[in-house]
Amino acid sequence: MSAPRRPKLAPGQRADVGLILEGTYPYVSGGVSSWVHQIIRGLPELTFSLLFIGGDSSQYEKMRYELPPNVVHLEEHYLVEAARRQQPKAIAGDARFLRQSEQLHDELRARAPLDRGALGAIIERLESDPRATQDDFLHSETAWGAIRERYLAYCPDLSFLEYFWTVRSTHAPLFMLARAAKVFPPARAYHSISTGFAGFLGMLLAERTGRPLVLTEHGIYSKERKIELLQADWLKDDRVSGGAAPDEVSYIRSAWIRFFEGLGRLTYHAASPIIALYDGNRLRQIADGAAEERTRVIPNGIDLARFAPLRDRRDAKVPRVLGLLGRVVPIKDIKTFIRTMRVVCSAMPDAEGWLIGPEDEDKSYARECHDLVANLGLEGKVKFLGFQKPEDVLPKLGLMMLTSISEAQPLVLLEGFASGVPCVSSDVGCCRDLVHGAAPEDRAVGVAGRVVSIANPDATARAAIELLSDEAAWRAAQQAGIERVERFYTLAQMIDNYRGVYGEAVSR
Amino acid sequence: MIGLTAQAFFPPSHRARVRAFAALAALVAFAMPAVGALGLALALGYGLWRPQREQPLWSETLDVPPLLQRAPRAPAKIAFTADALRQILGSRSAPERRFRAILATRALPPREAIPLLKTALADGSDEVRLLGFSRLEGVRREIELRIKARLSALEATPKDASARLHHRVAEDYWELAFLGLVEGEVYRHTLRTASEHAIDALALDPKNAGAALLLARVSLRLGDRDAARSALEAAVVAGMPRRRVAPYEAELALRDGRAGDVAALLAPLGGVRHDHVALTRVIAFWRGSAGE
Numbered sequence: 119m120s121a122p123r124r125p126k127l128a129p130g131q132r133a134d135v136g137l138i139l140e141g142t143y144p145y146v147s148g149g150v151s152s153w154v155h156q157i158i159r160g161l162p163e164l165t166f167s168l169l170f171i172g173g174d175s176s177q178y179e180k181m182r183y184e185l186p187p188n189v190v191h192l193e194e195h196y197l198v199e200a201a202r203r204q205q206p207k208a209i210a211g212d213a214r215f216l217r218q219s220e221q222l223h224d225e226l227r228a229r230a231p232l233d234r235g236a237l238g239a240i241i242e243r244l245e246s247d248p249r250a251t252q253d254d255f256l257h258s259e260t261a262w263g264a265i266r267e268r269y270l271a272y273c274p275d276l277s278f279l280e281y282f283w284t285v286r287s288t289h290a291p292l293f294m295l296a297r298a299a300k301v302f303p304p305a306r307a308y309h310s311i312s313t314g315f316a317g318f319l320g321m322l323l324a325e326r327t328g329r330p331l332v333l334t335e336h337g338i339y340s341k342e343r344k345i346e347l348l349q350a351d352w353l354k355d356d357r358v359s360g361g362a363a364p365d366e367v368s369y370i371r372s373a374w375i376r377f378f379e380g381l382g383r384l385t386y387h388a389a390s391p392i393i394a395l396y397d398g399n400r401l402r403q404i405a406d407g408a409a410e411e412r413t414r415v416i417p418n419g420i421d422l423a424r425f426a427p428l429r430d431r432r433d434a435k436v437p438r439v440l441g442l443l444g445r446v447v448p449i450k451d452i453k454t455f456i457r458t459m460r461v462v463c464s465a466m467p468d469a470e471g472w473l474i475g476p477e478d479e480d481k482s483y484a485r486e487c488h489d490l491v492a493n494l495g496l497e498g499k500v501k502f503l504g505f506q507k508p509e510d511v512l513p514k515l516g517l518m519m520l521t522s523i524s525e526a527q528p529l530v531l532l533e534g535f536a537s538g539v540p541c542v543s544s545d546v547g548c549c550r551d552l553v554h555g556a557a558p559e560d561r562a563v564g565v566a567g568r569v570v571s572i573a574n575p576d577a578t579a580r581a582a583i584e585l586l587s588d589e590a591a592w593r594a595a596q597q598a599g600i601e602r603v604e605r606f607y608t609l610a611q612m613i614d615n616y617r618g619v620y621g622e623a624v625s626r
Numbered sequence: 627m628i629g630l631t632a633q634a635f636f637p638p639s640h641r642a643r644v645r646a647f648a649a650l651a652a653l654v655a656f657a658m659p660a661v662g663a664l665g666l667a668l669a670l671g672y673g674l675w676r677p678q679r680e681q682p683l684w685s686e687t688l689d690v691p692p693l694l695q696r697a698p699r700a701p702a703k704i705a706f707t708a709d710a711l712r713q714i715l716g717s718r719s720a721p722e723r724r725f726r727a728i729l730a731t732r733a734l735p736p737r738e739a740i741p742l743l744k745t746a747l748a749d750g751s752d753e754v755r756l757l758g759f760s761r762l763e764g765v766r767r768e769i770e771l772r773i774k775a776r777l778s779a780l781e782a783t784p785k786d787a788s789a790r791l792h793h794r795v796a797e798d799y800w801e802l803a804f805l806g807l808v809e810g811e812v813y814r815h816t817l818r819t820a821s822e823h824a825i826d827a828l829a830l831d832p833k834n835a836g837a838a839l840l841l842a843r844v845s846l847r848l849g850d851r852d853a854a855r856s857a858l859e860a861a862v863v864a865g866m867p868r869r870r871v872a873p874y875e876a877e878l879a880l881r882d883g884r885a886g887d888v889a890a891l892l893a894p895l896g897g898v899r900h901d902h903v904a905l906t907r908v909i910a911f912w913r914g915s916a917g918e
Contacts, residue, residue, distance in 0.1 A: 338752075345756040349764065364706060364733035365726040448763075461811040486767070489774055494815060523759050524752065546752075571748045573759050576810035 122181040127191040127303040133167035134624055136305030136323065140171045140316035144185060144192070145178035147476060147505065148445055149529045150311060150336050153418060159186050160613035164620060167191035169302050171295070171315050174198045195298045197291045197315065211258025215243055215251070220264060226380040229407065232387050241325045244296040252293035256286060273369045280354065284370050288377045295319045299326055307332060307623035310385065313339045314378060317385025324388050330623040333389035334416070336526045337547075338402050340375075340382040345524075347374045383407040391619060395527040396548035396556075416619075418527045419612030420603055424509070425536035429600070431513035432538055436592050438469040440582055441515040441539075443508065443530045444522070446477040446484045451544070453490055454521040454573050460494045461579035466586065471500040471519075474511050512537040516592075517582055522546055523572050532607050535599030540592060541567035542581045544574075552602070560606055564598030706730040708738040715742060721751035728757045736765055740806050766807045773798045789830035793837045796823035800844060820844045821853075828860065835864035842874050846881070854878050869894050 127133065137143075143154040158166050166189050172178045175196045185192065221236040244251050255261050269281050295315060299322040309332040310320035317333060324331035347353065353371055367375070386392060386408040393416050394400040400413045440462065444450045452473060459471035477484035484502075491500045503511070518534030518541040525547040532552065534541055543549040548556070550569050555561035568581035585592050711734075714727040728746050731739040739761075746758025776795045780788055799820035802808050808816045824841035827834055842857035855878060861871055876891040 341752060344753065345760065348757055349760045365730035367729065451759075453763075457808075457812045460815060464811045486770065486774075490770070493770075493773070493819070494812065523756060545748075572755060573747050573762070575812055579810075 123185050123189075124192055125185065125190050126193075127167060129303075131190075132304040132306065133190050134164040134306050135620055136167045136169065136302065136308045138169050138171070138308060138310040138316040138320045138323070140312050140314055141173070142311065143170075144168070144181045144183040145170060145172065145194075146479070147182040151183065152529055153336070154311060155183050155186075156419075156421070156609060157613070157616055158189060160609060161617060161620065162186070162188050164188060165190045167303055167305055168193070169298065169319065170194045171298075171319065172196050191303055193298075193302065195294065197294065199294060206257045207253065209253060209258045211254050211260025212243075213260050215240070215254060216260050216264045219255070220268070223268075223380075226383060227376065229383075232383070237384075237387075238325075241322060244293070244322065245300065245326050248293055248296035248300060251296070252290075255289060255293070276369050280370055281373075284373050288374065291315060292318060296322060299323050305329065307620060307626070309334065309620075309623075310389070311336070313382040313385040314343065315381065317389070318381050321384050321388035330626045331385075331389045332391060332393070332619055332623055333385055334393040335399065335403065336395060337524060338399055338406070340378045340406060341402070342524065343378040344375045347371055347378075379406070386412075393619070396551060398548060399526060416612060416615045417607055418529055418532060419607050419609040420529070420532045420536045421609040422536055422604060425512070425533055428509060428513045428536075429538035436586065436589060437514055437516040438466055438586055439472060439515050440469065440517045440519050440542075441472045441474055441511060442519045442521065443511070443533075444475045444520075445479050446473060446475055446487055446502070447480045448483050449522060449524055450475075451521045451523045451573060452483075452487045454544075454575050454578065455519055456487060456490050456494065456496065456500055457575035458519070458521070458578040458582065459496055459500050461575055462582055463496065463499050465579070465583050469499070469586070471496070472503055472511065472515070473500065474503045474506050476505045477502065508533055508537075512539060515539050516586055517542055517567075519578070519582070520544060520549065521572070521578060525549060527552070532603050535566055535603040535607075538596050538600060540585060540595035540599050542578055542585065543567060543569055544572045544578075545569050546572060552607075555602065560602065563601045563605070565595060566599035566602055567595050706733050708734055708742060711742055712745070715745050715749070721749075721754060724749060724751060724754045725757060728754055728761065731761065736805055740765065744806070762807070765805070766802070769798055769802055769807070786830065789827045789834060789837075792823045792827035792830065793834060793840070796820045796827060796837065796840055796844070799823065800840060803844075803847065814848065817844050817848050821848065824857075828857075832860070833864045835861045835866035838864055839866055839871065839874070842871075842878075846874060846877055849881075851878060851881055 137154065137158075139154065142148065143151040168185075168189060168191065170178070170192070172194060173196065175194070175198075178194070218236045218239045221233065222240060224230075225232050225236070265282060265285055269276075269278055273281060295318055299319055302323060304327050305323075307330045308320050308323045308327075310316045311334055313333070313335065317339070320331045320333070323329070348367065348371065350371075353368075353374065383406070386403065386406070390412040392403055392408045392413045394403055394413065395415065395417055397415055400415050403413055404410050440455075440459065442450070442452065442455045444452075446452050455471065455473070459469070462469045462471070473487075488502070491497060512534065515534070516539075518531060518539045520528060520531060520541060520543040522528070522544055523546065525544075527548050528543075531541050531543060531549065535552075541553065543553060551560075553567045553569050554565055555563055568585065570577040570581055585595060711727045711730055715724055724746075728743065731742050734742070743758045743762045746754050747762075749755045749758065773795060776791055776798065780791045780795065783791055797820075799816050803813055803816045803820065821841060821844045824837050824844060827837040828841065831837070838857050838861035842854045842861060845851075845854035845857055854874070858871055858875055858878065862868065872891055872894045876888045879885070879887040879891055
């Protein structure tokens with residue numbers, strides 16, 4: 119394979135849309151990345167510049183997608199670089215900037231409306247000299263005093279060291295992002311695919327250039343970070359105070375959670391429109407601080423021309439193959455799929471489970487999954503196929519399995535429906551709507567599979583066995599899936615929606 | 627006296643003047659009461675007369691400090707019961723309250739916490755559901771990693787020295803099943819695996835009473851009464867106290883349909899404490915003392 123294309127815009131040139139991507143396209147494969155690829159390819163009349171934000175450059179060495187010709191610029195920024203680049207020096211600091219920063223923190227903490235003056239002044243200062251602002255915040259005597267005061271005011275029973283390093287760790291990447299905003303080529307509109315660091319950078323770019331920021335959230339970023347942080351073992355609970363009460367989150371964990379919620383609110387403050395994939399997530403965005411009038415729903419869409427022909431490649435007999443298309447990562451709860459296969463194989467010895475997706479994102483989890491297969495005596499029954507082209511595997515599946523513990527609107531279910539594969543899905547995101555239908559005319563189409571509660575191998579297996587052993591039920595589910603996706607979830611509809619969103623934004 | 631004593635330490639060139647020095651010392655000693663009293667009176671008089679010009683060093687005027695945003699807190703000692711948390715999780719309480727109930731399960735023993743966490747898997751709130759899931763997975767993963775480490779150790783251990791390891795692996799698989807972390811066919815598979823390792827442990831060390839008792843418990847759960855009976859006998863032969871075997875012998879008798887034997891089998895437990903009033907009649911029945 120030839121070296122991947124790495125386009126760069128010349129100084130003074132600009133793209134139509136600046137896409138800001140955190141931990142996804144083009145370096146990570148998955149639902150969000152596929153969606154970005156679809157959007158770029160579906161709108162060849164627009165040019166795109168890509169700004170990728172990653173954790174550590176060593177995790178993103180290989181591009182997973184060939185960039186379409188209308189991608190005119192790609193640059194990467196890595197958060198760990200923020201910590202490496204610090205060079206402490208003694209300075210007095212800017213008391214006015216610190217006061218404004220404190221005011222903003224107070225507003226975020228109190229979930230109060232954001233004061234345009236304080237936020238604007240901070241952004242202006244960040245944009246004018248990100249390096250000096252970083253030095254002010256991280257190394258100045260004034261900042262030291264402010265950190266000390268807030269420590270005494272909010273958590274005097276906590277270890278000061280832990281508080282101090284939490285403040286530094288959370289804020290250091292923001293200055294790195296401010297530097298990135300300064301060098302990223304201008305665009306006629308910006309589009310962030312999440313809140314978090316990408317959303318913060320989107321806000322800075324929108325403020326610096328005066329151009330609009332569009333936000334699309336697949337999952338809810340701040341919610342996902344919250345769950346991760348609650349389980350993170352690299353965070354120590356309050357040591358000095360003797361620990362939080364059993365029903366409380368410790369102060370440091372809360373501080374991290376508040377930090378990401380704060381980034382979410384800043385992004386919602388700057389973005390318009392704020393797009394969700396389904397109404398449940400739109401309501402969640404409003405609850406988290408998005409202005410209702412700026413929110414809207416644009417569902418995912420499937421390229422029917424690509425997937426519909428796969429129906430003709432299916433055998434007449436329903437194959438007893440249960441396929442899970444997805445990365446081998448904890449959020450997909452691959453272990454529940456493997457346990458499900460233990461139950462299915464006991465009832466249907468000729469059944470097979472295929473895990474179709476890359477294993478390199480979380481290698482220790484992938485190893486645990488292989489061990490579980492061995493422990494449950496499923497060697498030869500559960501197969502790890504690695505990344506495969508959907509066209510090659512979909513016609514061979516009897517059921518599309520989805521055991522994820524968190525999703526928004528998984529493309530794999532829609533791709534399965536379009537190819538004539540009904541599903542058994544965990545009850546997450548809008549999967550229930552995809553299987554049973556959302557609006558009345560959608561529900562009238564029928565049920566395209568089965569929905570079960572998360573982490574329930576027995577119920578998942580029962581549903582799979584029921585569909586695989588009742589051909590009439592399977593055929594009915596197949597027809598409902600095909601009709602649903604053809605009527606409500608086509609790529610053409612989605613691309614048209616985004617053509618409208620971008621058209622409005624670039625002409626603003 | 628002082629003068630004469632001090633003379634001994636004087637340099638030789640000064641010893642001639644010792645008489646004058648002794649006279650001076652005697653004069654100072656004689657006048658000291660009067661001179662001391664006069665000095666003290668003058669010092670006190672000056673101190674009282676002199677106007678105070680500065681604030682004393684030990685005091686300073688301060689502004690009233692602002693109230694702390696959060697009062698320092700004593701280490702938390704709040705107790706939660708499984709019943710109270712179950713009520714919260716089963717009710718239509720606010721998601722935040724249910725979320726805190728799941729957090730509070732950290733204070734419960736795993737055997738009580740796990741059924742509550744499983745309830746959370748069907749909760750309508752994403753946060754509650756995901757927190758419940760990740761806590762369950764945390765417990766399960768810890769045991770699975772332990773199993774993996776012990777299985778690796780087993781591979782590296784000569785067969786005749788591996789009895790203890792087989793016993794530990796059997797206990798780990800049993801723990802997965804006992805805590806309710808596996809269900810259905812996976813539960814049965816887990817018990818079967820526990821049984822295999824317990825049998826291996828006993829084959830290598832027939833005097834391992836713990837492994838025999840574990841095998842009996844696993845066999846009871848699997849519904850294999852003959853295997854349970856043999857294992858219980860093996861446990862007793864290996865020296866397991868009757869008192870520890872009795873509950874499982876009683877369970878086996880019940881499963882055999884020998885309900886009449888249960889009271890006698892439980893007799894060694896005699897004075898078991900029970901705190902639940904509702905159980906009084908049940909216990910009396912099984913002890914054969916109902917209606918007395």
